[in-house]
Amino acid sequence: MLIGKLAAQGIAIGSALVVKNQIDLSNYKVGNIEKEISSFEKAVQKYTKLMNQKFERVKKLYGDSQAEILQARLVILSDPFVKDEIVMQIKQGVSCTVAVQSVLGGFEQMLSNSGDELTAQRAADVREVIDGLLYILVDGPQLDFDNLSQNTILVSHEVSASTLADIGDNKFVVGIVSKMGGYTSHCAIMARAMGLPAVLNIDTDVILNGSSLIVDGDKGLVIIDPTKNQIKQYQADLDKQNDQKKKLEKFVDKQTVLKSGEKRHIFCNIGDSQDALKAQSQGGEGIGLFRTEFLYMQHNSLPSEDSQFEAYKRASANIKGKPLVVRTLDIGGDKDIPYLKLPKEENPFLGHRAIRYCLAREDVFEPQILAILRASAFGDIRIMLPMISDLMEIRQAKQIIERCKSKLEKQKIAFDADIKVGIMTETASSCLIADILATEVDFFSIGTNDLTQYIMSADRGNTLVSSLCSVFQPAVLRAIKQIIFSAKQAKIEVAMCGEAASNIALLPLLLSWGLDEFSVSSNMVLSMREAISKWTKKEADGVDAKCSTMSTHIEVENYLKSQVKN
Amino acid sequence: MVSKKVTVNLKQGLHMRPASVFVNQMATFASEITITVSDKTLNAKSIMNVLGAGIKFGTEIVISANGSDEQTALDTAVDFVMTEFE
Numbered sequence: 001m002l003i004g005k006l007a008a009q010g011i012a013i014g015s016a017l018v019v020k021n022q023i024d025l026s027n028y029k030v031g032n033i034e035k036e037i038s039s040f041e042k043a044v045q046k047y048t049k050l051m052n053q054k055f056e057r058v059k060k061l062y063g064d065s066q067a068e069i070l071q072a073r074l075v076i077l078s079d080p081f082v083k084d085e086i087v088m089q090i091k092q093g094v095s096c097t098v099a100v101q102s103v104l105g106g107f108e109q110m111l112s113n114s115g116d117e118l119t120a121q122r123a124a125d126v127r128e129v130i131d132g133l134l135y136i137l138v139d140g141p142q143l144d145f146d147n148l149s150q151n152t153i154l155v156s157h158e159v160s161a162s163t164l165a166d167i168g169d170n171k172f173v174v175g176i177v178s179k180m181g182g183y184t185s186h187c188a189i190m191a192r193a194m195g196l197p198a199v200l201n202i203d204t205d206v207i208l209n210g211s212s213l214i215v216d217g218d219k220g221l222v223i224i225d226p227t228k229n230q231i232k233q234y235q236a237d238l239d240k241q242n243d244q245k246k247k248l249e250k251f252v253d254k255q256t257v258l259k260s261g262e263k264r265h266i267f268c269n270i271g272d273s274q275d276a277l278k279a280q281s282q283g284g285e286g287i288g289l290f291r292t293e294f295l296y297m298q299h300n301s302l303p304s305e306d307s308q309f310e311a312y313k314r315a316s317a318n319i320k321g322k323p324l325v326v327r328t329l330d331i332g333g334d335k336d337i338p339y340l341k342l343p344k345e346e347n348p349f350l351g352h353r354a355i356r357y358c359l360a361r362e363d364v365f366e367p368q369i370l371a372i373l374r375a376s377a378f379g380d381i382r383i384m385l386p387m388i389s390d391l392m393e394i395r396q397a398k399q400i401i402e403r404c405k406s407k408l409e410k411q412k413i414a415f416d417a418d419i420k421v422g423i424m425t426e427t428a429s430s431c432l433i434a435d436i437l438a439t440e441v442d443f444f445s446i447g448t449n450d451l452t453q454y455i456m457s458a459d460r461g462n463t464l465v466s467s468l469c470s471v472f473q474p475a476v477l478r479a480i481k482q483i484i485f486s487a488k489q490a491k492i493e494v495a496m497c498g499e500a501a502s503n504i505a506l507l508p509l510l511l512s513w514g515l516d517e518f519s520v521s522s523n524m525v526l527s528m529r530e531a532i533s534k535w536t537k538k539e540a541d542g543v544d545a546k547c548s549t550m551s552t553h554i555e556v557e558n559y560l561k562s563q564v565k566n
Numbered sequence: 567m568v569s570k571k572v573t574v575n576l577k578q579g580l581h582m583r584p585a586s587v588f589v590n591q592m593a594t595f596a597s598e599i600t601i602t603v604s605d606k607t608l609n610a611k612s613i614m615n616v617l618g619a620g621i622k623f624g625t626e627i628v629i630s631a632n633g634s635d636e637q638t639a640l641d642t643a644v645d646f647v648m649t650e651f652e
Contacts, residue, residue: 081612
């Protein structure tokens with residue numbers, strides 16, 4: 001059994017297709033100068049053709065920003081200077097494989113030693129081009145995704161985004177195992193979007209081609225040559241998952257309604273525009289939380305206004321123009337972005353984070369607001385401000401938003417002039433003054449993870465205080481109720497985007513109090529919709545009435561868990 | 567031959583994305599186009615050359631063009647590095 005990093009949930013049982021990334025040059029037969037030159041030119045043509053095909057496919061499936069990665073390779077390939085150098089070396093009697101390696105390898109070295117991080121990253125593109133050309137020159141087998149055997153598990157040193165694009169919606173590939181990458185790697189993000197179980201950080205050298213494998217994407221495990229018992233056990237789990245999936249599938253295009261007829265909405269939380277595809281396929285009615293931090297973490301410097309605009313626009317298109325709530329940068333606390341060089345703070349969770357940071361750094365905040373506004377011309381996009389604890393923060397942020405609007409107006413760039421602006425209600429103060437805040441915003445979204453820690457004054461990362469940090473604490477429940485109540489009074493929408501939104505034990509309370517939107521991870525949409533359909537408003541009110549007489553979180557938790565409908 | 571000294575105004579310098587657009591534009595001219603940066607002269611039509619030079623925001627460079635369409639080529643190149651491409 002190999003333990004890796006979990007990257008995409010689910011279970012896959014199948015046989016390994018080991019894809020070697022290494023290229024064996026020893027079989028390459030060197031010809032005369034003319035033949036070497038023509039081999040080189042043919043290889044460039046073929047690689048260009050492959051990249052163009054891939055470019056179109058990736059663009060269609062995953063959008064411009066992913067496709068742009070491939071574009072870099074095409075530009076390198078068409079560099080006249082590089083071509084001339086390689087041909088010149090061949091004319092001097094060097095074989096074509098050696099010339100490619102020496103010329104492009106020289107540039108790879110130069111870029112990676114440039115001392116500039118952005119430039120150094122481009123070395124990887126050059127390496128891709130070298131490998132791609134050599135692979136063609138030694139006539140390496142191109143993966144033929146149309147002729148795979150059933151239940152193929154792709155095993156490779158590194159599974160690139162372009163390989164995943166090749167897989168596309170191929171039904172024969174059921175899982176992915178790779179040595180490189182982590183939860184936030186391109187491979188992991190795409191595997192999740194595609195619903196393919198994936199485990200990364202596995203020593204793939206020990207896996208033989210054709211060997212029987214189990215990929216446990218829930219635990220981050222890979223089992224080689226599993227025993228009959230293990231297969232039986234996992235097959236049972238897999239069957240259960242599939243049964244459950246089938247049962248839930250009928251809820252995909254249904255509305256979210258209680259048994260007694262009241263409507264609710266299930267939205268999704270995403271971290272990337274590609275996640276919105278999954279949200280759409282799972283029947284999400286919108287995106288209740290687009291965590292934009294990931295856009296900032298992916299880069300080594302602030303993402304430009306344009307690249308953010310593309311990401312928001314793409315996410316909106318991926319969810320078919322349904323509501324998309326973009327949360328402005330929420331950093332600090334436990335989320336760091338190295339290049340911003342945030343100072344160490346004594347109490348980071350109580351420090352200069354999220355909206356507090358953004359209001360002090362308009363050079364960071366403004367491009368994001370401009371990008372969201374520009375994207376709002378293309379779909380129902382809303383702005384959400386995190387960590388609000390004071391009305392003045394809302395007013396200040398709104399001033400910046402208005403300033404950005406007039407900037408765009410002057411430049412005659414389209415945007416939604418009536419864009420909705422809402423806030424995360426996740427601090428103790430935002431709960432206590434929720435009625436005041438509600439008069440100046442368009443919606444609330446309750447962030448229960450932070451709300452719990454702030455109401456209970458208990459660090460959610462510290463296991464010693466984890467019993468305090470429970471959403472079942474009467475204090476936390478009262479806070480949630482008060483926020484929903486204030487929103488109802490002011491007639492604004494109220495959503496919940498924390499983990500509690502998909503906590504099935506809490507459901508009757510949230511239904512009774514009138515929460516409008518549940519924003520959950522994409523794979524929870526259908527089960528939440530099913531769960532909601534089992535409750536009548538009256539039953540939920542009954543649970544609330546009983547619950548409000550209880551005084552400890554243990555009592556509350558035990559009672560609510562006993563009321564869950566299966 | 568025509569040439570001009572300019573200060574690069576591209577916020578992130580000539581990194582991959584602007585550099586790709588730049589060399590693609592340069593490739594459309596018949597003239598030979600070069601960039602001279604701190605005593606090194608390089609081919610402005612070569613992505614590897616341009617990237618390798620690591621030209622950052624605020625760098626002073628000399629762009630030269632030599633050929634039938636040298637003036638348009640020079641103007642296009644100068645315009646490009648002077649604008650705020652993001």
